[in-house]
Amino acid sequence: MSTTLSSPSSDHASLIDGKAFATGLRETIREDVRVFHDKHHVTPGLAVILVGNDPASEVYVRNKAIQTHHAGMRSFMHMLPETTTEAELLTLIKRLNTDPEIHGILVQLPLPAGLDARTVTNAILPEKDVDGLGEINAGRLASGKPGLIPCTPLGCLMLLRHELGDMKGKHAVVIGCSNLVGKPLALLLLEEGCTVSVAHIHTRNPKELAQQADILVVATGVQGLVKGDWIKPDATVIDVGITRITLDNGKTRLAGDVVFDEAVRTAGRITPVPGGVGPMTIACLLKNTLTAAQLLVTGQAE
Amino acid sequence: MSTTLSSPSSDHASLIDGKAFATGLRETIREDVRVFHDKHHVTPGLAVILVGNDPASEVYVRNKAIQTHHAGMRSFMHMLPETTTEAELLTLIKRLNTDPEIHGILVQLPLPAGLDARTVTNAILPEKDVDGLGEINAGRLASGKPGLIPCTPLGCLMLLRHELGDMKGKHAVVIGCSNLVGKPLALLLLEEGCTVSVAHIHTRNPKELAQQADILVVATGVQGLVKGDWIKPDATVIDVGITRITLDNGKTRLAGDVVFDEAVRTAGRITPVPGGVGPMTIACLLKNTLTAAQLLVTGQAE
Numbered sequence: 001m002s003t004t005l006s007s008p009s010s011d012h013a014s015l016i017d018g019k020a021f022a023t024g025l026r027e028t029i030r031e032d033v034r035v036f037h038d039k040h041h042v043t044p045g046l047a048v049i050l051v052g053n054d055p056a057s058e059v060y061v062r063n064k065a066i067q068t069h070h071a072g073m074r075s076f077m078h079m080l081p082e083t084t085t086e087a088e089l090l091t092l093i094k095r096l097n098t099d100p101e102i103h104g105i106l107v108q109l110p111l112p113a114g115l116d117a118r119t120v121t122n123a124i125l126p127e128k129d130v131d132g133l134g135e136i137n138a139g140r141l142a143s144g145k146p147g148l149i150p151c152t153p154l155g156c157l158m159l160l161r162h163e164l165g166d167m168k169g170k171h172a173v174v175i176g177c178s179n180l181v182g183k184p185l186a187l188l189l190l191e192e193g194c195t196v197s198v199a200h201i202h203t204r205n206p207k208e209l210a211q212q213a214d215i216l217v218v219a220t221g222v223q224g225l226v227k228g229d230w231i232k233p234d235a236t237v238i239d240v241g242i243t244r245i246t247l248d249n250g251k252t253r254l255a256g257d258v259v260f261d262e263a264v265r266t267a268g269r270i271t272p273v274p275g276g277v278g279p280m281t282i283a284c285l286l287k288n289t290l291t292a293a294q295l296l297v298t299g300q301a302e
Numbered sequence: 303m304s305t306t307l308s309s310p311s312s313d314h315a316s317l318i319d320g321k322a323f324a325t326g327l328r329e330t331i332r333e334d335v336r337v338f339h340d341k342h343h344v345t346p347g348l349a350v351i352l353v354g355n356d357p358a359s360e361v362y363v364r365n366k367a368i369q370t371h372h373a374g375m376r377s378f379m380h381m382l383p384e385t386t387t388e389a390e391l392l393t394l395i396k397r398l399n400t401d402p403e404i405h406g407i408l409v410q411l412p413l414p415a416g417l418d419a420r421t422v423t424n425a426i427l428p429e430k431d432v433d434g435l436g437e438i439n440a441g442r443l444a445s446g447k448p449g450l451i452p453c454t455p456l457g458c459l460m461l462l463r464h465e466l467g468d469m470k471g472k473h474a475v476v477i478g479c480s481n482l483v484g485k486p487l488a489l490l491l492l493e494e495g496c497t498v499s500v501a502h503i504h505t506r507n508p509k510e511l512a513q514q515a516d517i518l519v520v521a522t523g524v525q526g527l528v529k530g531d532w533i534k535p536d537a538t539v540i541d542v543g544i545t546r547i548t549l550d551n552g553k554t555r556l557a558g559d560v561v562f563d564e565a566v567r568t569a570g571r572i573t574p575v576p577g578g579v580g581p582m583t584i585a586c587l588l589k590n591t592l593t594a595a596q597l598l599v600t601g602q603a604e
Binding site for chain 1: 420436437438439440441442443444445446447470471473479481485486489492495496497498499500501502504505506507511
């Protein structure tokens with residue numbers, strides 16, 4: 001999945017093509033869904049709940065629904081008005097928790113004011129919590145026990161495993177410490193046997209720490225934070241950041257937390273933005289939905 | 303709580319006296335228990351379950367019971383035969399979960415063969431899980447949400463807060479990656495705003511990493527692993543390890559994971575073994591039992 005950039009210089013990083021990897025993963029999932037259905041006569045079903053009318057959220061849930069459908073799974077959309085109460089939302093989740101046609105439940109965040117994301121997320125049955133954001137799945141991850149893993153960290157891990165294979169003893173530096181990406185990924189990399197350092201807003205010497213990284217993961221949302229001289233020669237760089245920036249000519253493009261044009265000269269392998277980690281997130285949601293269905297129906301992932 | 307060692311040299315570390323700190327903490331808890339009882343007419347109660355006849359475990363649970371009693375709380379001991387089935391144990395835990403006189407439940411580990419520690423630990427109501435070892439409390443800790451924190455990491459954190467105050471931006475290196483100490487402590491130090499690195503058995507350069515630590519926590523069980531030259535000048539060193547070693551004269555003594563006589567010449571502050579972290583563990587169990595009682599009775603820690 002690594003392709004060397006077409007460049008006159010031979011000392012350029014190879015590109016980690018998350019888009020191609022995600023496409024392949026979705027094809028594998030589609031085939032696995034077919035096999036699962038043939039064997040158990042069950043089609044995995046994903047329920048996505050959107051409360052309110054946030055335009056970005058509407059785009060996200062539509063993409064999730066389309067890709068779920070394309071993978072041969074059932075997609076159920078619940079689009080609720082802004083005025084939905086927490087009690088109404090919890091009642092819906094309880095019903096979906098017991099619905100045998102539903103194997104994954106996802107509540108699109110952020111929620112409108114007045115709805116508590118933590119209460120709502122924790123109301124999802126852990127076995128159907130395909131975003132992996134509930135406290136029981138977080139606890140399983142922190143304890144090294146099997147559970148559903150948040151989609152973006154899972155996507156990063158799959159790319160890293162594919163690129164590097166055994167990561168035991170490698171020094172992984174994770175910049176960014178969110179519950180959504182940085183912390184779960186740090187715990188996953190510990191499970192892989194990496195030495196793990198986590199840097200964040202209070203870190204005094206992020207550059208010095210980054211320079212020690214065999215694996216550098218950046219998930220801060222600060223566009224262009226990591227320059228070329230932060231990167232150890234031949235390191236593997238995973239850029240989770242994605243920011244829309246305006247160019248001098250007035251056009252816009254997406255950019256990551258890493259200054260790609262600099263990093264590519266030092267790193268051994270690097271994810272581009274766009275086309276790196278981004279496409280992995282929904283593919284991993286589909287993967288989690290299939291895993292949840294397998295576990296709910298057969299008691300084990302297949 | 304730091305006392306400079308009586309030594310001719312002025313460049314010795316000050317001693318972090320965990321024994322004195324734990325004594326003070328237990329006195330505070332005893333007073334808080336009295337105030338809580340006066341206000342709510344409830345005495346915090348801790349149930350300790352021991353299955354089988356492991357002699358070391360018998361000593362531990364007896365110490366826990368005595369200190370619970372000395373703190374003015376109720377102590378309930380359940381000593382069950384080696385032949386106890388998992389179903390019987392789970393029935394007892396369920397009964398204790400609903401018993402209003404019980405605010406903390408602890409199952410002494412290890413359990414005899416045939417009893418699954420994970421199943422048993424997760425059966426304890428998270429609000430009464432005063433060892434903080436269930437997956438819900440692990441998930442709360444990993445998500446930065448309030449919960450009951452495992453006793454030894456909590457003890458380390460209390461000593462560090464007392465010694466250093468604000469730890470934001472300090473580089474904490476944790477050597478050891480267990481669910482019991484290393485991982486929860488790493489997550490707690492992230493919450494404090496430390497940059498956190500975790501090293502373990504697969505780490506290739508633990509010495510080089512340790513040398514960067516403003517705060518060095520060692521919890522490996524490998525006696526004498528950390529030598530003096532692993533330690534950054536003026537670092538704060540917390541030694542969680544405790545191993546009984548035999549001296550040349552045939553006598554035995556307790557020793558930590560850090561070579562104390564060397565480390566004390568470089569570190570700024572250091573916990574001795576014994577008398578450092580050890581005494582904090584039971585004191586923090588009492589603290590957690592009081593916290594659990596406050597939360598169960600009033601809905602908030604006081």
